[in-house]
Amino acid sequence: MATLRAPGGPGGAGESGQVTPVGGPGGGLYLPPPGAGVSGARSVRRMTRAIRSNGKASVGTGMLALFCLVALFPGVIAHDNPSAEIYGRALGPSAQHLLGTTAFGQDIFAQVIYGTRPVLLIALGVGLSATVIAMLIGVAAAYLGGAWDGVLSLITDVLLVIPAFPLLIVIASYLHGASTAVLIAVVTAVSWSYTARQLRAQALSLRNRDFLEAARVRGERSLYIILVEIIPTMTSLLMASFLTNALYAVLFSSGLQFIGLGNPNTVSWGTMLYWAENNEAFQTGQALWIIVPGLCIVALGAAFALLNYAFDEIGNPALRPVKSMRRKRVLPR
Amino acid sequence: MRFVLRRLGFFVLTLWAALTLNFALPRLMPGSPALAIIANHRGALSPSALKVVEAQFGIGHQNIVLQYFSYLGNVARLRFGESLTTQPGVSVGHIVLDAIPWTLGLVGLTTVLAFILGTLIGIVGAWRRGGWLDSIMPPIFVIMTVIPYFWIGLILILVFGVKLHWLPYFFTYDITLTPGFNLAFIGNVLEHAILPAFTLLITTIGTWILTMRNTMITTLAEDYVRMARAKGLPGRRIMLDYAARNAILPNLTGFAMSLGFVVGGAILIELVFNYEGVGWLLLQAVNNDDYPLEQALFLLITAAVLVAILLSDVATAILDPRTRGAR
Numbered sequence: 001m002a003t004l005r006a007p008g009g010p011g012g013a014g015e016s017g018q019v020t021p022v023g024g025p026g027g028g029l030y031l032p033p034p035g036a037g038v039s040g041a042r043s044v045r046r047m048t049r050a051i052r053s054n055g056k057a058s059v060g061t062g063m064l065a066l067f068c069l070v071a072l073f074p075g076v077i078a079h080d081n082p083s084a085e086i087y088g089r090a091l092g093p094s095a096q097h098l099l100g101t102t103a104f105g106q107d108i109f110a111q112v113i114y115g116t117r118p119v120l121l122i123a124l125g126v127g128l129s130a131t132v133i134a135m136l137i138g139v140a141a142a143y144l145g146g147a148w149d150g151v152l153s154l155i156t157d158v159l160l161v162i163p164a165f166p167l168l169i170v171i172a173s174y175l176h177g178a179s180t181a182v183l184i185a186v187v188t189a190v191s192w193s194y195t196a197r198q199l200r201a202q203a204l205s206l207r208n209r210d211f212l213e214a215a216r217v218r219g220e221r222s223l224y225i226i227l228v229e230i231i232p233t234m235t236s237l238l239m240a241s242f243l244t245n246a247l248y249a250v251l252f253s254s255g256l257q258f259i260g261l262g263n264p265n266t267v268s269w270g271t272m273l274y275w276a277e278n279n280e281a282f283q284t285g286q287a288l289w290i291i292v293p294g295l296c297i298v299a300l301g302a303a304f305a306l307l308n309y310a311f312d313e314i315g316n317p318a319l320r321p322v323k324s325m326r327r328k329r330v331l332p333r
Numbered sequence: 334m335r336f337v338l339r340r341l342g343f344f345v346l347t348l349w350a351a352l353t354l355n356f357a358l359p360r361l362m363p364g365s366p367a368l369a370i371i372a373n374h375r376g377a378l379s380p381s382a383l384k385v386v387e388a389q390f391g392i393g394h395q396n397i398v399l400q401y402f403s404y405l406g407n408v409a410r411l412r413f414g415e416s417l418t419t420q421p422g423v424s425v426g427h428i429v430l431d432a433i434p435w436t437l438g439l440v441g442l443t444t445v446l447a448f449i450l451g452t453l454i455g456i457v458g459a460w461r462r463g464g465w466l467d468s469i470m471p472p473i474f475v476i477m478t479v480i481p482y483f484w485i486g487l488i489l490i491l492v493f494g495v496k497l498h499w500l501p502y503f504f505t506y507d508i509t510l511t512p513g514f515n516l517a518f519i520g521n522v523l524e525h526a527i528l529p530a531f532t533l534l535i536t537t538i539g540t541w542i543l544t545m546r547n548t549m550i551t552t553l554a555e556d557y558v559r560m561a562r563a564k565g566l567p568g569r570r571i572m573l574d575y576a577a578r579n580a581i582l583p584n585l586t587g588f589a590m591s592l593g594f595v596v597g598g599a600i601l602i603e604l605v606f607n608y609e610g611v612g613w614l615l616l617q618a619v620n621n622d623d624y625p626l627e628q629a630l631f632l633l634i635t636a637a638v639l640v641a642i643l644l645s646d647v648a649t650a651i652l653d654p655r656t657r658g659a660r
Contacts, residue, residue: 157343158350161642166597166615166634167354173619173627174362251481255601258483259616273484277605282487282495290491294484301479 050314057314060306067300071117080107082114082267092285099288103279111267112292118180118268119300122253125184127246130192131238137192138199139226142207153200159193168252172261179263183253191248195241202234239311247304254297269293340646344639351635355628356404359390360397368392370622374417382415382424386625389414413629418621419614425629428614433596436603436610439526440595443533448588450534451541452581458542459549459580460572467546474539483601486532490605493528501525503607529606533599537591545577545584552580582653586645593641597634 051057070077080087080097083106091101099108141152167190172178178186206212215225231238256262257270260278264271276289359367367390375383375392386392388403395403407413413425420428458467494502506522552558553576561571591598600612607613611630618627 154346158347161347161638162351162354163594163597163634163638165600166631169600169615169619170355170627170631171358173622173624174358174367247479251479254481255483258481258601259604260620273487277487282491287491290484290487294481294487297484298476298480301481302476305476305479 051310054310054314056306057310060303060310063299063303064307067116067120067303070113071120074113074117078107078110078113080110082106082110083265093288099292100286102275102289103281103284103286104275108272108289108292111272112269112296115268115272115293116296118266119250119253119270119297121180122184122187123246123249123300123304126187126191126249126253127242129184129188130245130249131195131241133188133192134195134199134241135231135234135238138196139203139230141196142200142203143222143226143230145207149200153197156193156196156200159190160197162190164190165252165255168256169259169261172256175261177263178256178261180266180268183256183262184249187249187252188245191245191252195237195245198237198241199234202237203230206230206233236311240308243304243308243311247301247308250297250301250304269296336650337647340643344643347639348636351632351639352405352408355632356389356401359624367622367624371417371624374421377417377421378415379422381412385412385414389628390624408632413632414625416618416626417623419617419623419626425626428626429611429629429633432609432611432614435608436596436599436612439529439603439608439610440533440599441592443530444537444588444591444595444598447534447538448541448584448591451538452545452584454538455542455545455584456549456572456577456580459546459553460568460576462550462553470542470546474542477536478539480536481601482532482536482599483605485536486529486602486605489528489532500528502528525606525608529599529602529608532602532605540587541584544587545580548580548583549576552576555579582649585652586649589645589648590638590641592644593638596637597630 051061085105087097087101087105087107089101089103089105091097093100097107097109099112101107102111137152137156141149141156168186171186171190175182175186212225212229215229220229253262254268254270254273257266257268258273258277260274262268262271262274264274270293272293273290276286276293279286281287281289371386371390371392375386378386384403385407388395388400388407391397391400411426415421416423416425416428454466454470458464458470461467490502493499501524506518506525511518558571558575561575566575596611597615598612599610600615602608603610603613604616611633615627615630615634617623618630
């Protein structure tokens with residue numbers, strides 16, 4: 001993987017020195033040679049260095065950290081009760097109500113701040129649970145092989161091609177007002193399949209490698225081999241899976257809530273959009289009621305996407321941005 | 334041939350899975366909400382429609398295996414029953430057929446347009462690596478792909494509809510006009526399609542650009558491209574005939590797939606603009622608890638995706654012989 005060269009001019013971008021090197025050869029997030037036994041502390045240090053030297057990764061991490069803080073301590077930032085319908089209706093922005101009030105007389109700023117927690121919970125919950133399910137099913141299919149592989153892969157493939165969002169809508173329509181926990185479960189159920197397929201492919205490519213054979217000869221149990229030998233080689237794939245699933249969870253759940261299939265009494269960005277749209281917020285001059293929750297969804301989604309993109313670049317140097325190829329090309333070699 | 338047969342087998346299996354899901358979901362849900370609502374409306378249904386709905390949602394006293402097989406039989410004969418609430422008493426097939434052309438026109442044309450534009454931008458971006466297009470496009474479109482479609486639609490409505498009054502943003506056409514093949518009506522339909530189409534275009538084009546750019550970058554590193562350069566071929570020829578031609582395969586298969594998502598891919602955009610296509614209809618059915626209509630639409634959306642995947646598999650096999658042996 002380290003020999004992958006950036007295309008374009010002779011010399012390749014990787015050696016040009018204009019690209020911030022990510023920790024030198026082997027120092028980036030390249031998959032370590034399987035079985036090399038990278039210690040936990042060192043890989044965390046590498047990860048930190050990689051994140052800090054990649055602009056996209058730093059921005060993404062910063063944004064995500066900010067959202068986490070807001071979700072943990074909403075009361076510190078917003079002092080109003082987000083659900084209380086106690087203020088004047090449809091007020092414009094003012095010092096008391098930074099973003100104005102809703103058509104029901106709730107403080108929009110407080111709603112945005114308190115709405116962070118459910119969205120973040122759904123994103124992290126789905127990212128984590130979808131990745132774990134995908135890991136179990138994907139690795140089990142590859143490792144067990146034979147009929148097990150056939151059945152598990154078939155389930156994965158079938159779920160993969162059934163369109164996820166319509167399926168979500170149909171499931172949610174029977175539930176009549178899905179709470180945050182239910183949303184996590186439902187979104188996870190429709191979205192783990194893509195990762196499972198990727199992880200199965202990765203695990204398959206490892207199946208006949210010597211370090212696994214060595215573990216088998218040593219007499220290790222299957223569970224030990226899967227957990228200690230196979231899964232650590234998939235760190236970057238698992239990371240990508242977590243980020244992608246978290247991103248889709250934000251979009252899917254907000255979409256469902258916007259349609260009105262979430263629990264309309266939860267304060268979250270999607271339900272805010274639902275109530276705003278139903279009260280014709282644009283026509284009544286309450287544009288901020290729609291603009292701000294939407295911007296928050298975009299920002300949170302962007303944080304996950306930037307991180308994902310950055311990890312891609314760290315793992316595949318050919319995709320890193322190239323500063324001035326054209327000047328390089330005319331240089332004599 | 335074996336390849337095609339295997340894919341066909343998978344197609345049938347998945348369709349069966351979707352049908353079974355449709356059958357199982359209303360029975361698995363806590364409190365069986367579908368039962369109560371359908372029981373309320375059973376008087377409004379014609380006897381034949383009642384039979385169809387009974388089998389699907391398990392109202393009658395038949396045992397579940399019999400219900401399952403009569404449900405499968407009904408679907409095979411395209412009998413989906415009648416709408417309960419959206420257009421009470423009208424056959425579901427009828428309602429769906431009315432909505433399909435709108436979605437095909439709006440989403441279909443926009444998908445084709447996004448594919449062509451996105452692929453071209455991707456080619457040029459990768460070819461001029463480090464140029465302004467290459468440095469601006471990817472970050473912008475990474476951001477664009479994380480914006481919820483419906484929210485972009487809402488913002489466009491705010492700017493071009495509510496504030497500037499440039500374009501209509503509600504309904505498929507002006508309801509005061511009588512539909513017909515005359516210039517005024519067609520113009521009106523096009524005018525109503527601009528905002529939703531533009532929303533769809535800017536949100537979907539990013540994927541095409543990024544995929545094309547990234548594959549193209551890999552292709553540009555190949556030795557045959559270097560060889561073409563060494564031969565002194567004109568840049569445009571290397572870009573299109575050598576690099577792009579080999580890099581376009583992922584985009585082409587992606588395009589075949591995305592055609593399947595035309596039917597159900599713009600549900601929220603149709604909702605925001607009240608565009609009376611398949612997605613809008615699905616949400617109407619959901620809001621009105623019109624379960625027979627909802628289930629038929631879900632099947633239609635799934636079937637469209639399955640057909641497109643089948644086509645894309647076959648197309649890949651024809652275009653790239655290397656894939657035929659692979660799984």
